[in-house]
Each structure stands twice: as C-alpha cells, then as structure tokens.
Amino acid sequence: MVRSRKSSHQNSHQNSEKKVEPWYAKGLQFECQGSGQCCVSHGEYGFVYVTLKDRQNLAKLNGLTTAAFTRHYCLKTDGVFHLMDGPADSKGLKPCIFLKNKRCSVYAARPTQCRTWPFWPETMTAKAWTKDVAKFCPGVGKGRVWSKEEIERELSDQSTWEAQLGSN
Numbered sequence: 245m246v247r248s249r250k251s252s253h254q255n256s257h258q259n260s261e262k263k264v265e266p267w268y269a270k271g272l273q274f275e276c277q278g279s280g281q282c283c284v285s286h287g288e289y290g291f292v293y294v295t296l297k298d299r300q301n302l303a304k305l306n307g308l309t310t311a312a313f314t315r316h317y318c319l320k321t322d323g324v325f326h327l328m329d330g331p332a333d334s335k336g337l338k339p340c341i342f343l344k345n346k347r348c349s350v351y352a353a354r355p356t357q358c359r360t361w362p363f364w365p366e367t368m369t370a371k372a373w374t375k376d377v378a379k380f381c382p383g384v385g386k387g388r389v390w391s392k393e394e395i396e397r398e399l400s401d402q403s404t405w406e407a408q409l410g411s412n
C-alpha cells in the first residue's frame with residue numbers, strides 16, 4: 245500500500261461495455277497475513293498518500309486537529325500530501341511512520357489506499373497480480389475469496405480516492 249502515483253485506469257475491470265468478464269470474475273483469494281511488507285517503502289511503491297478525509301480520520305484517532313496531524317505526520321510531494329516515513333531499518337528500507345512491530349497502529353483509521361490494497365487499478369491486471377502483487381504480498385492466495393463485486397467495489401473506492409488526491 246505504500247505506493248507510487250502511477251495510475252492506470254484502462255484495466256480490465258472497466259470493460260463492461262463489451263460485457264467481457266474480467267480475469268478475476270471467479271474471485272480472488274486474499275487475506276492480510278500481517279507481514280507489514282506493504283507498509284514499507286520499496287521500489288516504485290514509495291508513499292502512503294492521504295486525502296483530506298484520510299487526514300481527518302487519522303487526526304480524530306490521534307486526538308489531534310487535522311492541521312496539527314498534517315503538520316506532525318505528513319509531507320507534501322508534487323502537491324500531494326503523504327504520510328512521513330519512520331526511521332530506516334537495517335536494510336535501509338523506510339516503513340510508514342505508523343507501522344509498529346509489523347502492525348498498523350492506526351488500523352481503525354488507516355488511509356484509503358491501505359484499506360483497498362491489493363485491489364488497486366494498477367494491480368488488477370492478471371500480469372501485475374501474478375508478477376508483482378503475489379510475489380510481494382504473502383496474503384495473496386490465503387484466506388477468504390473476494391468476489392468480483394467486492395473487488396470492483398474496492399477498485400471503485402480506490403479510483404474515487406485517487407481523483408481526490410492533491411485537491412486539498
């Protein structure tokens with residue numbers, strides 16, 4: 245969920261005009277294994293971006309005003325707010341500032357991109373799912389099966405959220 249702003253909105257979930265079933269039509273098995281992997285910056289996945297709504301939710305959980313939360317925990321890159329990193333680990337990788345002992349310490353108010361992971365527009369091609377997500381995330385292939393409808397709801401939430409990034 246720590247990510248780049250790379251965006252690809254031309255993926256297979258948007259092919260309803262042709263009524264072609266998406267590659268994940270039978271659902272996908274995924275359940276978070278608590279590895280904390282997706283909360284560490286690496287490769288092209290660099291930031292946890294936050295909208296105003298995300299910051300408001302996090303501020304409330306932390307007993308802060310939104311302005312104070314933003315000052316203490318956020319940075320802005322290319323006009324878009326994102327969470328700060330915590331200290332680098334022994335490999336030089338930087339975790340999200342809210343990752344404590346491989347657990348999210350703000351789980352109840354985690355940002356949208358954290359909640360919708362791994363069902364993002366850019367990860368929902370069969371190739372990206374197999375070559376990128378499944379190799380990186382130990383939750384793929386574990387636990388419950390997410391139905392096509394559930395996956396598309398997450399994709400929709402993520403797309404709506406992406407459109408709001410940088411606007412406040």
Ligand code: SF4
Pocket residue numbers: 245246282283284292340341342343344347348349350351354355358
């Ligand atoms: S807010 Fe929580 S779930 Fe999101 S990257 Fe940070 S530690 Fe992980």
